Amino acid sequence: MPFVDLKTQYRALKPRIQENINRVLDHGQYIMGPEVGELEEKLAAYTGSKHCITVASGTEALLISLMALGVGPGDEVITTPFTFVATAEVIVLIGAVPVYVDVEPDTCNINTTQIEAKITARTKAIIPVSLYGQPADMDEINAIAARHGNIPVIEDAAQSFGATYKGRKSCNLSSIGCTSFFPSKPLGCYGDGGAIFTNEDNIAQACREIRSHGQSQRYVHTRIGVGGRMDTLQCAVVLAKLERFDWEVEQRIAIGNRYNALLDEARVKRVQQRADRTSVFAQYTLFAPRREVVQKKLSDAGIPTAVHYPVPLNEQPAYRHLCCPDCTPVAQQLARQVMSLPMGPDLTDEQQRKILNELCA
């Protein structure tokens, strides 16, 4: 049993994926070919955002967003330590300081009641993460940001494309939304890819220029940029996968809910979902106080597991000295307990039953 089953998905979509790839090979516009704009239009429509700018990865999406906002040395960016390293990495890369806010013990998302206390005159952005595919409490975060001079809010939606919050789509819940098309994300390509979403024309324009070396016209570089485009082949793959995506989201929700019911029945502690949002369950995560033992038991039965994430970012060797390594006790405790089970739209009832049987054996 794979942790994320990409092969079954490929078999289901093979003719369309190959057709799309062949079309790119035939026209030969590997960079900024027609599929790039086509995908951007479809993704913007899907999320309801005015603009979508595809980029080379989810990490690049976050980096370009911060650059577009003009965040730089001496600035502070509020975020969560309980996330993939990229969230804090981009903050440090542009010379700003990550300021960590602890997470909620049940959702593992940023604890909005603790954000305000961390805002200073140097706070230039807030980056909540919609962890495991469930949006953070974005309206509450937007309200706090508005009270403090409209601090831009960047949703790290790398895991939550397709999720909803109060009926609205993740990626279109704040000033900027960033997602990733890393193969194992809910909407993945066959390499690296990502996208930025915004309703603000000036931010969109800045992101478009920055992803392509700060060019406003060919060989006119009006700002410092990066080589951050998503290539046409990867856009063609995502276009093919979009055709099955609504079904996949429904499957993910049904399978996630089934895990919830089975684990609740077995009295296993798990990540909770709020009633006003849907999660796309990028990971299905539970709390296992004796994690190593449980992982070994499942592994012996041929069931892979993973840990997202074993160390909060403020305790990582390269990050410890930057900001308060011990200021987020909840994240610290969760990092020792979280464990993710196989998850994906093609996970069968039979596989789920086997997983639960082994877990509770």
Ligand SMILES: *Cc1c(COP(=O)(O)O)cnc(C)c1O
């Ligand atoms: C995957 C991920 C990223 C980075 O995306 P890449 O496409 O791998 O660069 C950033 N943040 C979070 C929360 C992620 O899960």
